[in-house]
Amino acid sequence: MKTLILALAALVLLGCGSPPRGNRVSLWVHAGPGPERLAYVEAVRVFNAAGHGFQVDLTVLPEGTYGDQVRAAALAGQLPDVLELDGPAVPEYAWAKRLLPLDGFPELAAAREDALPSIREQGTFRGRLYALGPYESGLALWGNRRLLAKAGVAPPATVDGAWTLPQFEAVMRRLKRVGVPYPLDMKFNYGAGEWFTFALAPLVQGLGGDLLDPAGISARGHLDGPAAVRALALVQGWARAGYVNAATRDDSDFVMGRAALSYVGHWAYPTYRRALGRDLVLLPMPRFGPRAVTGAGTWTFALSAGSRHPAAAAQVLAHLLSPAEIARVTAINGAIPGTFTALRASAAHRPGGPLALYAEQVARGLARPRPRTPAYATVSAAFAEAVNNVLAGADPRTELGRAATTVEEALQDSRGFPGT
Template identity: 40%
Template sequence: MKIEIANPQGTRDDNYRQNTMKLKPWHWILSFCILCLTLLGGCVREGTDPGTLQVWAHAGQDAERQTLQAQVKRFNAAQDAVDVELTFLPEGSYNAQVQAAALSGDLPDVLEFDGPFIYNYVWQQNLIPIDELISPELRADLLPSIIQQGRYNDRLYSVGTFDSGLGMYGRRSMLEAAGVRIPTGNADAWTAAEFNEVLAALAAQDPDGQVLDLKLNYSGEWFTYAFMPILRSAGGGLIDRTDYQTATGVLNGSQSVAAMEQLQSWMEQDYVDPNVDDAAFPTGRVALSWVGHWVYPGYAEELGEDLVVLPLPNFGEGSKSAQGSWNWGITANSDNPEGAMAFLDFLLQPDEVLAMSNANGAVPATKTAIAQSPLYREGGPLRLFSAQLLTDKTVPRPQTPGYPVITSAFQEAFNNIRNGLAVQTALDRAALEINIDIEDNQGYPNVSF
């Protein structure tokens, strides 16, 4: 097994605008050809033996890297048909390096990528469908959200070994002291009006009145992932999903505007801790933290039995949550798609899914693994997150090649809203930016394979 970390000095850039994959004038492509020479470094795919599989993955947290390295070793030892060579790319510049490799024809056999990017990769014809490669048994065992995320134009292009969970964490003692009802699941989530009352009741018990952590210290994709669900819960959204041709009347429609005005009001009333030290919740400055599965180990260690996991508020059409995470696809550059699928099949065996879930705390991607997970099985402390994914309470990010521009526009709108710009104005600007991109790309016409 060969393991490399390419371009280890890459810096994190969460602004999707700079890493956008939309195809515009040819000078854009020329600039990426130049970028190819500077970014790709030692990652160029050289001629390899047909029995060798080149696999690229993001260099995430240490536990994830170590687990994937061990999985590759186990796979290589378990069979002799193919040999996986694993290369890690820095997460911050990952998409830019993949784009450079695509332009130069140097993509690996198997590629890991963040969920929403799949649709643009397919549109650029960099991924092949795997419908005829994946076994019916494995497909049936996958979470509905994994299948939903991996589908584009009625074909399946990717699978993941884990998904994400989003909700709120609360301090039970603070909630009880304020006389607040504690929801048990999505069905009895706080309404938006009730949540405003909850914040007021908690603030009355708090020295500075700041009782909510929205992870404003995060950046980039976090804002779309975390707050798109409230738009959908209110009956709005980021774009018209019937044909993905316009954001007008959806992103800047009355329902989306009302939801974001509610969020802006929490900031205006000074309920939200800026959380510059990322410690607002564990240190007890706030009673509620709006965040995902990845903080659970630290929160649980700090709070113990006082920690409670809560659904996001219901803004009118039910409590919604987010979904999506890193997943795997087979590139059009691969000479051995069957061998590539054998590797993905190995990663999705229950023991391997649980190995990765135990390493990064994410929701296991298969029903079999969830049933065996101490955190996510029935009665587990994070059952809410797996239940949301199993019962269609989560919302995928828009499944269109234009997603990089959509998320960039919404991130800009969110930052403007948090800084006091009128919500309607901010969302009008974002909708216009999205529409211009769609027009520039002729509506992102479908591709065929």
């Protein structure tokens, strides 16, 4: 790992993230080769054509290595002026003084005021706002109307009608009886990484627990608490009952009809819509415990503390958070627009729209962020390892106890990440 970081740092120093010179401002985003990348290319083209007195240099990096490249650039003191960060990573960089607080920039006043509460919550660390995102994540169930009808299942249409845990498990039993090979697709093909935390933290939270204490300084009794143990035991039980294929190796179970339900985020919508057409239906997050909880937090933008042009960088960020640019990217990825203005303008997210339930879940306060701590990377890695081992047959209580010990040691080593 040390070799990888040094190599990436060298790459950064060779020019892909060099400090701005003269009238140049650097911007890093993550994206693949597809439409989302083109959205950011067009956003920069529009900004540069508007005559702001400076130009934006865009660098698009692959998602799979993006976090490592940002970390390498931070270690080398070579972060770009404006950068994307995955929401849970914001506290790590804010605590290390790698980011500028956004509260004092007049260029961002409108965006701060207009941002969804969950967007502001995600970007806030110890009372200061360090990041704002153009969109919010959506986590729920996609359903195949044809297969649900075959099992005599009526999909709930509102948040208030969400299935309880017993109802949800009864639906999976009925789907199994009518011949659906694996009723629920949980995207385990994504691998043992951040998806495990994003997907299963809401299950833990819905059962009344969390991965850390509210202050974000202790894992013991939380990461290995009763709710977390029950959550992993439930998922293990679904796999053993054949409701979920824990060994799936591709992304096609739902689109090919091998699963009738898909537990996944907003990003699957374009693919699912093309594959299922009118048979595609969005269902609200089940109430696994006392309340329904859905995932929150996704990619967000921040300003580097090392920027030589912070006011210009703030103008770029304001442009990326404008209604037109939010509409451009969310039309591609299906995410919830991150400002009230952009959300009201989105036909897909209005009542009756194909993505309206995502917006309703956020508006109803169901969205909960992952733990906001500089130790998040350790928390997520330890939890994901526990999930992976449980899916392979290990005891949930034992695995979560081991994960909690790992996180506690990291927190003690840092002495709770004192002060910023």
